[in-house]
Amino acid sequence: MNFSTCEWLNSRIDHPAELKGVGIGSFDADYQVNGGSSFTDLNIGIQALKDLNPKFFISVSGSNQFIRNQIGIRINGGELHKIVDGNNFELNPSTAIPVNLGNPTVFGIVNTGSTKITVKGNTFDGKVLNMPQNTSKYGFNSDNTVSASFHLNNTFTKLFMGEQTQRDNTGLNLYCNTHLLYTNSWRVFGKLGDQGKCGFLQINNITPDDKFNVPCLGTQLNHINSYTTNPFTYWIKPSDPEQPNCNSTKVSKSTCNSFPPPAGGCTFIVPDIIPGNVVEYRTQIDGMDDGPFKSVIINELLRYYFKNNLTEDADNLLATQTSVDNKFTRAMLLLDQGNFSGATAVINSIPSNSDEKADMITFFNVISVAKQSNISMTNLSESAIASLESITDNRTLGAYSAQALLTAFYDHQYPIVLETEDGLQYRSNSEPDKDQIVKDSYMSIDPSPIDDICMIKFGLIEKLINAKIRIYSIEGILLDEVSISSPVNQVKLDSKLWPSAVFTAVLINDNKIVVSLKSVKN
Missing domain, CATH: 2.160.20 (Pectate Lyase C-like)
Structure with missing residues (x-):
């Protein structure tokens, strides 16, 4: 496209x-x-x-x-x-x-x-x-x-x-x-x-x-x-x-x-891989020592192979690479082809001392079970979703893959992690105060889709300053608002008068948006 x-x-x-x-x-x-x-x-x-x-x-x-x-x-x-x-x-x-x-x-x-x-x-x-x-x-x-x-x-x-x-x-x-x-x-x-x-x-x-x-x-x-x-x-x-x-x-x-x-x-030149030189470049990297020149050629070869549906060539190239990210890529490629035993062997070959391995295996196992059982990514079991949710705070390749899937199919939202001299800050898409360190930018809406009553849960705010929950329609119209005057982490709303459509719940504190989440009403 x-x-x-x-x-x-x-x-x-x-x-x-x-x-x-x-x-x-x-x-x-x-x-x-x-x-x-x-x-x-x-x-x-x-x-x-x-x-x-x-x-x-x-x-x-x-x-x-x-x-x-x-x-x-x-x-x-x-x-x-x-x-x-x-x-x-x-x-x-x-x-x-x-x-x-x-x-x-x-x-x-x-x-x-x-x-x-x-x-x-x-x-x-x-x-x-x-x-x-x-x-x-x-x-x-x-x-x-x-x-x-x-x-x-x-x-x-x-x-x-x-x-x-x-x-x-x-x-x-x-x-x-x-x-x-x-x-x-x-x-x-x-x-x-x-x-x-x-x-x-x-x-x-x-x-x-x-x-x-x-x-x-x-x-x-x-x-x-x-x-x-x-x-x-x-x-x-x-x-x-x-x-x-x-x-x-x-x-x-x-x-x-x-x-x-x-x-x-x-x-420094990023090579343009074409049919006339792909074999030459593939042969060339076998004799190169590790470094940026070799790495950039490997990246371009993979792009060429995937664009031209040369999956076997891509797999053969990835099989020669030992880095954790390339092993993860190869395992997911084999999984997509239905080679479950081969994919499992690759993911298990990641060194045990890698801080990426545990989350990669968690993510890989959820996807492997779903594919072997012909389960759509939109219909994962509650336990599978819980397994993915359990790693999403970890900032690993497996965790970010889990975030991508849960965002795409289950309407989860994850803030951007921004490191500062004072520690981690979290930037939701709607952006908290840049001076506020948010310990938990979590929000959930139950049930989903909602009916006449909904429960909105969120991370506990330590210092409440004019805090409130606002509900917006997809057109940006304010449907409802409730103030939060005591340290709580949930509110109950009467939603029977809301239209049947997509809406957005927004948590605001000190006139700054802390976190937001979309849902739908039946």
Whole structure:
């Protein structure tokens, strides 16, 4: 499926952001947004949920515009997505956000648990400099991408944060990105692998060559500020010893004097795999040592194989790879083909000391039982759903896959995890106060669909300030409202006069939306 020169727009200014909708929402879909489309004043421009079939991934390319959205693109689970070639993300305060709901955090792209992606040649622009809104603008937030993914040749301007990496991004490569007029360029939480590669007499050495075009301000660490307990190395050329010229002590700046000289990140080429060269590239990687050049070829080969339905070739390539994310991809591929014993053997071969294994097995077992029993993903048993729900807080690849499935088929919603110096914060799609640390952004509505009475349960709020539950119709009309004056975690509502339609329940505290959830009335 292709989308070209299409427009998604919500011009209503009286709706909270959560009610502004999603431009393209998908689960395990394979489509291209390939030129001149626009996504304006939405909650989410594109939401790609993926976890079952590795053969499906999205491509967003060719000067698409993401303007004043809460989130430009949110990808959750899966692998191999591409966001390339001139897409523009304008992170300006949106007409979607009423003033009384505060100043929300806005994101260009949020990646939660999607592996082997390429993001190349895009712009992320905050539009306005030196205003309070800047404290809320993030270009790219990556949470647990694990694998070899590539962010190349992107430009970040007038943002609080260009790129933030969280939990485990040991394979992520950030090359030739430009940061202009920012508050911070990178902020690293969790694990981030060495940026670039340098070794004696190796031919695939590389230096990242990112551009940080703001001078250091005293001791301010506004280039690369790392909160990780695992220091990483940023390799530089001998001719460029001061780039980056300020970073935290957990980032080692080392000079690469290799022979032949290292390649620069700005000349790093993502190969175009076509029928005429696919065999050559496949043969080439068998003789390469591990590193970014090999990884990017593997990613492109997998994209080529899946696009051309060469499943056996993809399986053979994945069988040579030992990383946890590639084993997970291969297990799900074999499961999709009905090779249950082979898939089980692959998932069990993940090392026991991997903190990803337990949740991968939980997710895998639920899907395997459903497929072997010919049970639709829309008709999972209560125990299967409970198994998936039990891992969704864990921020692993298995957990993010479970989130994707529960969001797509069971109307669950999961907040974005945003790490700060003070701990974890949670950003629901409708956005809590940026200064409020929410310990539990949970909400449920029973029964679902509802009848004449419904019970809404939610996480306990420690400090109540004008808290209330509001019920909105799909058109944004306020149907009901109840105040919360004491520390409770549920309210009972008389819903018999509500129309038979989709509605949204919104929990508000201190004039900020904490969490929201859609349901339907019979």
